Amino acid sequence: xxxxxxxxxxxxxxxxxxxxxxxxxxxxxxxxxxxxxxxxxxxxxxxxxxxxxxxxxxxxxxxxxxxxxxxxxxxxxxxxxxxxxxxxxxxxxxxxxxxxxxxxxxxxxxxxxxxxxxxxxxxxxxxxxxxxxxxxxxxxxxxxxxxxxxxxxxxxxxxxxxxxxxxxxxxxxxxxxxxxxxxxxxxxxxxxxxxxxxxxxxxxxxxxxxxxxxxxxxxxxxxxxxxxxxxxxxxxxxxxxxxxxxxxxxxxxxxxxxxxxxxxxxxxxxxxxxxxxxxxxxxxxxxxxxxxxxxxxxxxxxxxxxxxxxxxxxxxxxxxxxxxxxxxxxxxxxxxxxxxxxxxxxxxxxxxxxxxxxxxxxxxxxxxxxxxxxxxxxxxxxxxxxxxxxxxxxxxxxxxxxxxxxxxxxxxxxxxxxxxxxxxxxxxxxxxxxxxxxxxxxxxxxxxxxxxxxxxxxxxxxx
Amino acid sequence: xxxxxxxxxxxxxxxxxxxxxxxxxxxxxxxxxxxxxxxxxxxxxxxxxxxxxxxxxxxxxxxxxxxxxxxxxxxxxxxxxxxxxxxxxxxxxxxxxxxxxxxxxxxxxxxxxxxxxxxxxxxxxxxxxxxxxxxxxxxxxxxxxxxxxxxxxxxxxxxxxxxxxxxxxxxxxxxxxxxxxxxxxxxxxxxxxxxxxxxxxxxxxxxxxxxxxxxxxxxxxxxxxxxxxxxxxxxxxxxxxxxxxxxxxxxxxxxxxxxxxxxxxxxxxxxxxxxxxxxxxxxxxxxxxxxxxxxxxxxxxxxxxxxxxxxxxxxxxxxxxxxxxxxxxxxxxxxxxxxxxxxxxxxxxxxxxxxxxxxxxxxxxxxxxxxxxxxxxxxxxxxxxxxxxxxxxxxxxxxxxxxxxxxxxxxxxxxxxxxxxxxxxxxxxxxxxxxxxxxxxxxxxxxxxxxxxxxxxxxxxxx
Numbered sequence: 001x002x003x004x005x006x007x008x009x010x011x012x013x014x015x016x017x018x019x020x021x022x023x024x025x026x027x028x029x030x031x032x033x034x035x036x037x038x039x040x041x042x043x044x045x046x047x048x049x050x051x052x053x054x055x056x057x058x059x060x061x062x063x064x065x066x067x068x069x070x071x072x073x074x075x076x077x078x079x080x081x082x083x084x085x086x087x088x089x090x091x092x093x094x095x096x097x098x099x100x101x102x103x104x105x106x107x108x109x110x111x112x113x114x115x116x117x118x119x120x121x122x123x124x125x126x127x128x129x130x131x132x133x134x135x136x137x138x139x140x141x142x143x144x145x146x147x148x149x150x151x152x153x154x155x156x157x158x159x160x161x162x163x164x165x166x167x168x169x170x171x172x173x174x175x176x177x178x179x180x181x182x183x184x185x186x187x188x189x190x191x192x193x194x195x196x197x198x199x200x201x202x203x204x205x206x207x208x209x210x211x212x213x214x215x216x217x218x219x220x221x222x223x224x225x226x227x228x229x230x231x232x233x234x235x236x237x238x239x240x241x242x243x244x245x246x247x248x249x250x251x252x253x254x255x256x257x258x259x260x261x262x263x264x265x266x267x268x269x270x271x272x273x274x275x276x277x278x279x280x281x282x283x284x285x286x287x288x289x290x291x292x293x294x295x296x297x298x299x300x301x302x303x304x305x306x307x308x309x310x311x312x313x314x315x316x317x318x319x320x321x322x323x324x325x326x327x328x329x330x331x332x333x334x335x336x337x338x339x340x341x342x343x344x345x346x347x348x349x350x351x352x353x354x355x356x357x358x359x360x361x362x363x364x365x366x367x368x369x370x371x372x373x374x375x376x377x378x379x380x381x382x383x384x385x386x387x388x389x390x391x392x393x394x395x396x397x398x399x400x401x402x403x404x405x406x407x408x409x410x411x412x413x414x415x416x417x418x419x420x421x422x423x424x425x426x427x428x429x430x431x432x433x434x435x436x437x438x439x440x441x442x443x444x445x446x447x448x449x450x451x452x453x454x455x456x457x458x459x460x461x462x463x
Numbered sequence: 464x465x466x467x468x469x470x471x472x473x474x475x476x477x478x479x480x481x482x483x484x485x486x487x488x489x490x491x492x493x494x495x496x497x498x499x500x501x502x503x504x505x506x507x508x509x510x511x512x513x514x515x516x517x518x519x520x521x522x523x524x525x526x527x528x529x530x531x532x533x534x535x536x537x538x539x540x541x542x543x544x545x546x547x548x549x550x551x552x553x554x555x556x557x558x559x560x561x562x563x564x565x566x567x568x569x570x571x572x573x574x575x576x577x578x579x580x581x582x583x584x585x586x587x588x589x590x591x592x593x594x595x596x597x598x599x600x601x602x603x604x605x606x607x608x609x610x611x612x613x614x615x616x617x618x619x620x621x622x623x624x625x626x627x628x629x630x631x632x633x634x635x636x637x638x639x640x641x642x643x644x645x646x647x648x649x650x651x652x653x654x655x656x657x658x659x660x661x662x663x664x665x666x667x668x669x670x671x672x673x674x675x676x677x678x679x680x681x682x683x684x685x686x687x688x689x690x691x692x693x694x695x696x697x698x699x700x701x702x703x704x705x706x707x708x709x710x711x712x713x714x715x716x717x718x719x720x721x722x723x724x725x726x727x728x729x730x731x732x733x734x735x736x737x738x739x740x741x742x743x744x745x746x747x748x749x750x751x752x753x754x755x756x757x758x759x760x761x762x763x764x765x766x767x768x769x770x771x772x773x774x775x776x777x778x779x780x781x782x783x784x785x786x787x788x789x790x791x792x793x794x795x796x797x798x799x800x801x802x803x804x805x806x807x808x809x810x811x812x813x814x815x816x817x818x819x820x821x822x823x824x825x826x827x828x829x830x831x832x833x834x835x836x837x838x839x840x841x842x843x844x845x846x847x848x849x850x851x852x853x854x855x856x857x858x859x860x861x862x863x864x865x866x867x868x869x870x871x872x873x874x875x876x877x878x879x880x881x882x883x884x885x886x887x888x889x890x891x892x893x894x895x896x897x898x899x900x901x902x903x904x905x906x907x908x909x910x911x912x913x914x915x916x917x918x919x920x921x922x923x924x925x926x
Contacts, residue, residue, distance in 0.1 A: 065491035076902050083692070103915045116811035131915070211925070217873040219921045222853030226917040230924035268918075269873030270858060271866075309819050310859035334814065335855035337872040340884060341893035345851050348808050349815045352798065356772050370876070371897035375908040388808050392798035397735060403734075409800040410680040413833070421803060430804035434834035439539050448838040450538035452566045452594070454689040455731075458682045461638070461693035462674070 002256040005039045007034035016039045024401060033061055037289070038325040039167050040298040042062055042097070042121040042258035044250055047193035055098050057121050060327040065355040068123065068329070068363045069095040069383055072102035072406075073110055076150035077373045080110050084117050084381040093383040094426065095364070099198070100121040103223075107132055111285035112192060114115035121195040123260060127174075127224045129185040134177035135228060158332035174227040179240040179247065181248065184378075190255040197257055198302060199248065200224050200264035201241040202284040207265065207277060208232045214277045217270030221305075225264025245288060248296040258298040261285045266305035269337055273307045276314060280389030286322035293324070300327040300361065312350060316358035329361040334369075343369035344385035346380075351386060362386050380427075387426045414455065416444045465719040466504045468759035472495035473769035478504045482521035487864060496524055500752070504558070505584040505721035505760040510656035520559050520584050527862060528818040528853035531586065531792070531826045532558035532846055533534050535565035536573055539835045543573050545862040547580050549842045552873065554583055556748040556846040557634045557889065558827070562586040562661070566686075568597055575655060584658040586723060590637075590687045597640035602657025637690040642703040646710065653718040661765060662711065663725035664704040665747040670728065670740060676741045681731030684768075703910045708751060712758040721761040723792055724748045729768035732800055736770045737778060749785035756787070763790040763824065766817075770796035775813060779821035792824040793817050794866075797832075806832040807841075807848035815847060818856030843890075850889050877918065879907045 006013050012027055016034065019041055024299035029341065033039040039060030059066050069090035072084050087098045097120050102110050107129055115122055165300055186197065200222065208229045220226050241248060252259055256282035265281045267273040285301050292299035301323045307315055312333060319328045333350035334343055347365035355362060366374035366382030374382065394402035405424060418435055422428040438447040445453045469476050470492060475490055479497065481492035482504055489796055496502040502523030503584060522529050532553035534546050550561045560583050565573050570592055578585055649660065660764040663685065671692045674683065683689050695702055728744045748764050755762035764786045770778055770868030782791045796813035797806055810828035818825060829837035837845065857865035867886060877882035880897055885891040901910040908916045 023861055074910060074915070075911040076908070077913075105913065128915075139704055142856060153624055174920075208925075215872065218877055218918070219925065221917045221921075223912055223915060223917045226925070227915075227919045230920055233925055256619060269876070270869045271873055307856050308859045316845070336851060337856060337869055337876070338854055338887055339847070339851050339889045341890050341897055342847060342851060342890065345808050345811050345848055346855070347810050349852065349855055352772060352812045353816065368897055368911070371909055371911075372901045375900075384802070384805060388799060388802050388805060389812065391801055392772050392809070392812055395799060396771045406733045406800055408682065410734055413732070413800070414681055424801055425804065426802045427804050430830075431834060432830055434804055437838075438835045445539070447537060447539040448834075449566065450540075450685055452537070452591075452686060452690075454684045454686045455681070457689045458684075459635075461670075462682065462689070462696055 001090045002253060002296050002298060003034055003043070004293065004298050007031040008296070015043055015056035018056040019063070023058060023063050024064065028205060030058070036325065037299065038210060039063060040258045040300055040328070041164050042123070042196040043256065043296065044190065044195045044255045046191065047115070047195065055119055055244055061325065061360070063360070064358070064401065065393050066096040066361045067094060067383065068099055068361060068381060069224070070099045070101050070116070071379065072100045073104035073106065074102075075104050075371055078106055079103040080106060080113060082376065083110060084114060086374070086376055087114055087118050089376055090365075090379050090383050091118060093380055094387045095120065095383050097123060097196070098122040100365070101125060101128065102292045103128045103132060104135070105132065110195075111189070115193050122193070123196040123198065123312040124189050124194045125198040125224045125262070126185040126226050127182060128199065129189070130177050130181040131174035131227050133185065134174060134181050136452050142200050145258040146449035161273060165230045174231050175234045177231060179244070182240050183244070183251070184232050184250065187251055190251055190257055192416060195258060196260050196261040198224060198242050198260045200228050200262035201239070201245055201248070202261060202281040203228050203264040203452045204242055205232050205238045207280060209275055211265070214275050216272045216273055216275065216277070217266075219267060221268030222262065222264045222266055223261055225266070228264060242284075245291065249292060252292070252297045253295060257293055258300060260310065261288055261301045262284065263302045263304065266303070266331070267307065269306050270308050273304060274311050278304065279318070282319060282322055286324065289323045296366055300329050301358070303328055303330040304333050305331055306337060307335065307350060309335045309349070309353060313357040315355055320358050327344040327356060327360040329363065330359045331363040332365050334365065337459075340370050341367055344382045347348040348385040350388040355390055356396045359443070362390055384426050416455070418443065464762060465716060465759050466497055466506070467500060467756065467761050469642050469791070470494040471759070478506055478519035481519040482526070486521060486526050489902065491859065492829045495523070498764065499788060500756040501722045501790070502526060503712065503763055503790055505586070505761065506719065507653065507656045507658045508719045510578070511660065518582055522792075522824045524788065524823070525824070526561050527864065528822070528856050529559040529824045530557060530849040530853055531562055531845065532579070533562045533826065534840060534842065535563045535834055536569065536810070537565075538565035538567050541567040541569055542707060543569060543576060545839065547577060548575060549839055550581050551839070553838055553842050553846050554581060556843055557718060557850045558583065560584040560586060560659070562588070562826070564588060565592065566591045566595060574652070574657075578656050580796070585656075585657040586651050586661065586727070587657045588661040588687045589652050590645060590649040590663065590690050591638050592652070593644040594637035594822070595636060596643050596648065603906040629670060632652065637694050638697045640694060642707070646714070647704055649711065650714055653714055653720050653916070655836055656893050659723050659839070661687060662704050662709055663691050663727035664702070664711070664726060665744040665796050666691050666695070666702050666707055666727040666749050667747060668701045670743060674740055677738050679730075679735045679738065681735055684731030685725065685727045685729055687725055691727060705747075708754065711765055711868070712755060712760050715755070715760045716887050717882040719761065722755055722761060724762060724764045726752055726765045726767065729766070732769050733771050736767060737774050741767065742781070745782060745785055747840060749787065752786045754788045754839065759848070763792050766791055767796050767799060768792040768794055770798065770813060772798045772812070772816060774818045776820040779817055783821050790823040791821060793822045793827040799827065803833050804830055806830060807845045811848040811852040815853035815855040818853055818858045822898040847889050852877040879918070883905065
């Protein structure tokens, strides 16, 4: 049985016990939330049996805001060991889950390694594997591909990309993917122990064909969303994940995969936010959420993206009403596009407001976003920025554990207890290195104010 | 006449013209806002006469959110050239104003240099000079100082601080400061061309004597606030800035100094936020705002500090109502204390929400906050984080210029126009260096997705 099925029957699973303890909430209250689909515990039955991880991570209403870190290779950056290191450093700095978004040719090899290497829930986007596999089979019809591609472009590609002998077929590799590729990828990954999967079930043919009516500046920017959209558009067929949703639910039920219904039409810039296409897809996702819950499949919903600050709360609220309280998993959102190199900050702002307004699960954004695949340091900075957003929200929502840490830090500052401050800090080494750079006379000052430290003066003269 | 006096008479000053043009608003609308005290243009008459800067910076309702960068030496870090460099880099990355918060012994020398070196409004906290001067005169009564200081502390100080022969008198140097010291500092700085001054006029004797009733974790954390509070407490006298507020207004009027009424009792941790002491001081400041406006003195109000995310909007709203729409100048606010080393991010979150909710002027916070005096790189990162917060708010508030930049960036991304993206970025070099680190085949990809770039696929296959 799946977590939701057990909860509906009033059964307390081992995972529910772990989550209730971690979150310091009553386990009976927790299983009611799981039964209602307001909390999910992404944990594949396979990985449970294999004991590949002992922790359990609850995501949803009343629980601490959780953080996901994306890792994974691309065809332009394909060193498996580095990606494993990224995942480990992400977890070290507080990531609650990791998604493997690999699209490189070694994607399967990497997934097996990452599943073994880490002990937090692992998510994937199976459509990537389907696309990459289709390409590998060299079934891509190059005549179709070059249809819309100018000769200049092709020439440039072959000139610059001489080492990559598949450059011709690299263009739009997913057009000739078939339904079997998609479902085979899903099933393979389920068998390997993936805990949650992003599946863009809400991009219907109707939505794709009418996307131009929305006059978007950026069009579609979700990678999986674009894969499916161009497949749908090219083949003039309905989205297989939508059309065969019941079959998808059967697979998900069998392994207790938590579906993460992807927002393929999320906005790619502030101007495109909260438009008809985005909300129409959300409406479809709302219906699919209900179906999943009825089929005893755990489900969460993914959300934007690039959203002006004033629209974030509305986005969170509407997701919660339309999707019947299903946990909301947001990417960012980014509140300005003017800071490439700093999108961990733009998304920390959006993420904090989102989590305070109802989002349950924040996908980190690194400083490299929009520019390059993140390096190890970018991953670390991205996780820390997300931790800040999550903590800001949890404090504002009144979570006891969040407040306990805040009070402990304030007391440590008051007492000039630097070791305790480092211990409580999201990045102890960084805090310590600033402190160590200070020329100071004693513990009761730093180089900012020297002997004119307010706390020092107050301690001497006001108490 | 001061800017507010001219505006009340319906006169359009040169500064009002510059601001109206920069902000793309009607100058008659602007001077109405200045007349009502909802917009200030900090510009000392002296500096105007001296033509020491040609720009004018408007702060307040309907205008772009402005950013201040604090620089200045402490006794532990006193290299004037470095501080000048910090100011220049802050302005290069978008700071609209600079405050010199020096407390080192070369404080006067530094101020003269910084006023000459930069062309944006410059602010100070004159009480620092008063304190440092009082100490220099060696009038500090060491018997009083050691009253509350244990022998162990003194011993430790003299042991660790052997190079600093004023270590004995360094303790609580402001106790023996007299009223003349304070007003002399204010007048000297006004004559030198300082444009706005933080003055903690609202810390009354009554507030100081009753601060313990608030059971604060952190007590008083404003440096100027602690100077005055310990002076008041020690001498059992009323705050000279409160008692002689009319005299202060006369000086401010003479030079058209914009008063920045300091929040000496701002909270130093989330737990202390929005308490009775903070709001009681704000109530006093509200009365002082009215008095200033009647005396034709430009005035703004300073605000917290450390505030849980859910309390920020309320803090902004209450300031606007109590202080009669006076521009609100906030430090941060920081939304969690768990991220020392990352307080540029914690305050970007708070600053964005604050500016969206009514704050007009954001004081940057650097990554070094709570740990050390910032270095040049910290200053840069602090300014960029504040720019992000300001832009996020300005977009959410619907400012045309903010939206124009967002649209241009989205278009540049859509077009793979990297040069344009760098040009629009808050830190072009950083964005460029990420881009340059990418192994790519052509302009239409980055190392994140390689050939699976969503925009690339959509361009080929969906348009």
